[in-house]
Amino acid sequence: MSFLRLLARNRLALAGLVVMAAVVVLALITPLLPLADPDVTNTADRFERPFGAAGLLGTDHLGRDLLSRLLHGTRLSLAVGFAAALIAATIGAAIGIVAGYYGGRIDNVIMRGVDMLMAFPYILLALAIVAALGPGLMNALIAVAAVNIPFFARNIRGVTVSIANREFVDAARLSGMGDARIILTEVLPNVIPVIVIAMSTTVGWMILETAGLSFLGLGSQPPQADLGSMLGEARSALISNPHTSIVPGAMILVIVMAINLLGDGVRDALDPRLKSGALSRPMPTTLVRRETPPPAPAADDAVLEIAGLKTEFHVRDRVYRAVGGVDLSLKPGECLGIIGESGSGKSVTALSVMGLVASPPGVITGGRVQFDGQDLIGAPYEVLRRMRGDRVAYIFQDPLSTLHPLYTVGAQLVEAVRAHHPTPRAEARAHAIELLRAVRIPNAESRIDSYPHELSGGMRQRVGIAMALANDPEVIIADEPTTALDVTVQAQILSLLDDLRRERGLAIVFITHDFGVVAQLCDRVAVMYAGRIVEAGPAAAILTAPAHPYTARLMACVPELGGGRRHLAAIPGLPPAVDRLPAGCAFAERCDKAQAACRQGDIPLVAHGPGRSVRCIAPEPAPEPAPDTVTEAAE
Ligand code: ADP
Numbered sequence: 278m279s280f281l282r283l284l285a286r287n288r289l290a291l292a293g294l295v296v297m298a299a300v301v302v303l304a305l306i307t308p309l310l311p312l313a314d315p316d317v318t319n320t321a322d323r324f325e326r327p328f329g330a331a332g333l334l335g336t337d338h339l340g341r342d343l344l345s346r347l348l349h350g351t352r353l354s355l356a357v358g359f360a361a362a363l364i365a366a367t368i369g370a371a372i373g374i375v376a377g378y379y380g381g382r383i384d385n386v387i388m389r390g391v392d393m394l395m396a397f398p399y400i401l402l403a404l405a406i407v408a409a410l411g412p413g414l415m416n417a418l419i420a421v422a423a424v425n426i427p428f429f430a431r432n433i434r435g436v437t438v439s440i441a442n443r444e445f446v447d448a449a450r451l452s453g454m455g456d457a458r459i460i461l462t463e464v465l466p467n468v469i470p471v472i473v474i475a476m477s478t479t480v481g482w483m484i485l486e487t488a489g490l491s492f493l494g495l496g497s498q499p500p501q502a503d504l505g506s507m508l509g510e511a512r513s514a515l516i517s518n519p520h521t522s523i524v525p526g527a528m529i530l531v532i533v534m535a536i537n538l539l540g541d542g543v544r545d546a547l548d549p550r551l552k553s554g555a556l557s558r559p560m561p562t563t564l565v566r567r568e569t570p571p572p573a574p575a576a577d578d579a580v581l582e583i584a585g586l587k588t589e590f591h592v593r594d595r596v597y598r599a600v601g602g603v604d605l606s607l608k609p610g611e612c613l614g615i616i617g618e619s620g621s622g623k624s625v626t627a628l629s630v631m632g633l634v635a636s637p638p639g640v641i642t643g644g645r646v647q648f649d650g651q652d653l654i655g656a657p658y659e660v661l662r663r664m665r666g667d668r669v670a671y672i673f674q675d676p677l678s679t680l681h682p683l684y685t686v687g688a689q690l691v692e693a694v695r696a697h698h699p700t701p702r703a704e705a706r707a708h709a710i711e712l713l714r715a716v717r718i719p720n721a722e723s724r725i726d727s728y729p730h731e732l733s734g735g736m737r738q739r740v741g742i743a744m745a746l747a748n749d750p751e752v753i754i755a756d757e758p759t760t761a762l763d764v765t766v767q768a769q770i771l772s773l774l775d776d777l778r779r780e781r782g783l784a785i786v787f788i789t790h791d792f793g794v795v796a797q798l799c800d801r802v803a804v805m806y807a808g809r810i811v812e813a814g815p816a817a818a819i820l821t822a823p824a825h826p827y828t829a830r831l832m833a834c835v836p837e838l839g840g841g842r843r844h845l846a847a848i849p850g851l852p853p854a855v856d857r858l859p860a861g862c863a864f865a866e867r868c869d870k871a872q873a874a875c876r877q878g879d880i881p882l883v884a885h886g887p888g889r890s891v892r893c894i895a896p897e898p899a900p901e902p903a904p905d906t907v908t909e910a911a912e
């Protein structure tokens with residue numbers, strides 16, 4: 278099971294587990310061991326030293342065998358601690374789930390009650406409960422359980438509130454399930470890991486608290502031994518006969534340490550975010566480990582040139598070649614489309630430009646990104662930081678997840694400006710209003726104080742664009758900015774981007790999976806498949822006569838309005854997994870023109886008509902090639 282494997286990877290937790298298992302086994306088999314009776318006094322042999330004639334650990338002030346008392350005491354303390362934890366967790370979780378699930382007045386009444394309990398200092402409350410019930414181990418257990426109930430109730434209520442409003446609970450309700458069933462089948466399974474985590478991290482305390490009450494004489498009553506009462510009885514002989522205190526004290530230390538180490542390990546192993554490594558903080562720039570020196574920069578007028586870019590994900594012993602040698606160049610004021618199926622490496626290409634691919638697991642293993650006369654791959658973080666959002670800006674697919682929910686859009690625009698250009702707030706705010714106007718948001722003066730959730734999807738994407746424009750960048754990389762929007766809003770956003778490009782001379786890299794968008798906006802287009810460019814060239818030429826079978830098949834999947842009913846030819850099969858790329862053409866598996874030669878060796882990207890290139894050994898012939906490019910294509 279992966280839980281045990283994860284736990285075993287945590288050395289300290291494993292040590293805790295081993296120690297705890299040993300202690301628990303010892304406690305379980307204590308009655309079977311050949312030990313002296315723990316409660317039989319023998320005052321003639323009092324305060325015998327350990328390792329002497331009277332037993333391994335010596336005797337206490339009444340001459341009772343310390344080893345026997347220690348094991349019996351441990352048994353009792355563990356039992357009481359675990360029982361208290363179990364009771365507190367069960368009652369606390371039940372209270373928390375009911376409060377969180379029903380909400381409203383029920384929640385209010387219950388949680389105010391819990392708050393009242395929490396208002397008392399912990400140990401004082403336990404003392405008061407024991408004082409009311411009378412001393413005794415059972416009452417100590419009740420007191421310890423009672424003071425821990427609020428902790429569980431609060432935690433579990435919080436988790437339940439977030440679960441009770443989720444869609445799958447609504448779906449269960451719509452399917453006619455009753456509250457009790459929803460709580461048991463939908464809510465509880467989601468809450469149990471939290472309960473287990475809370476328990477594993479609190480059992481240690483509860484054992485300590487029980488021991489504390491016993492130490493004060495409110496828990497186990499003489500002659501019964503538990504770890505706390507043993508300590509309490511040994512207190513008067515602390516200086517003269519320290520071994521009587523050290524023995525139970527060391528045991529408490531060992532147990533609580535082991536439980537806490539184990540509890541931390543359990544928490545980490547149960548947290549799904551830790552499992553996927555999400556909490557391992559990504560580095561500020563993508564890791565670069567180039568195996569070959571970067572290619573020389575091409576001497577042309579491109580603002581941004583990507584050459585031979587290779588980005589991989591190294592996940593344990595697997596290597597995912599998400600981008601396998603991509604060449605692109607972007608001229609000032611040009612719009613370059615990158616098109617391809619989902620998973621073809623478009624986003625990873627775009628993020629690699631500014632070193633934004635998360636590392637680990639991302640690694641750039643080759644290539645060059647030439648911008649502003651320098652190679653950005655492997656550039657120092659400070660250089661990239663200054664360019665990000667200032668000279669190269671991104672627009673992402675879902676602005677709801679990229680905008681901060683608790684700040685107004687104005688505050689976020691101001692922040693975007695001031696991150697790069699320290700301007701007075703008032704000035705930055707005026708600039709932000711201007712930006713909102715530039716992206717055609719009506720009533721920019723009042724809209725600037727809206728929160729992201731108060732705007733529609735199209736508005737939010739306009740804010741995303743405004744933010745990208747904030748510092749007048751030279752290049753905007755738009756990663757499927759219209760995919761989440763409906764067609765009318767998409768059309769507005771596209772024409773907005775087109776206008777902005779013409780007004781401001783922006784160069785745009787536009788990532789999409791929609792040929793309609795490419796046709797409307799892009800000058801040139803690059804088609805990606807399995808991390809490589811399979812065809813590139815002027816958008817109009819490729820759209821009228823695709824050369825690569827993949828491009829042709831992709832276009833055949835696009836329904837045509839007014840074209841009458843026609844069979845949409847979905848491409849059979851799936852793109853190859855990027856950790857097991859086949860030799861030769863990655864598309865061969867799904868291509869109806871594939872030949873034996875397609876599956877051998879590397880297939881290069883070759884020139885194919887004016888300004889076009891294609892990665893195929895049998896492309897569709899280029900239409901009416903101009904005479905001077907024939908020789909180029911034949912190379
Ligand atoms: P898209 O073209 O849809 O934008 P991406 O660039 O996001 O595709 O992803 C390209 C490939 O990289 C996909 O096959 C994806 O599975 C892989 N990939 C992306 N992120 C990771 C990651 N963190 N670990 C492993 N593989 C990843």
Ligand code: MG
Pocket residue numbers: 620623624625756757
């Ligand atoms: Mg993507």
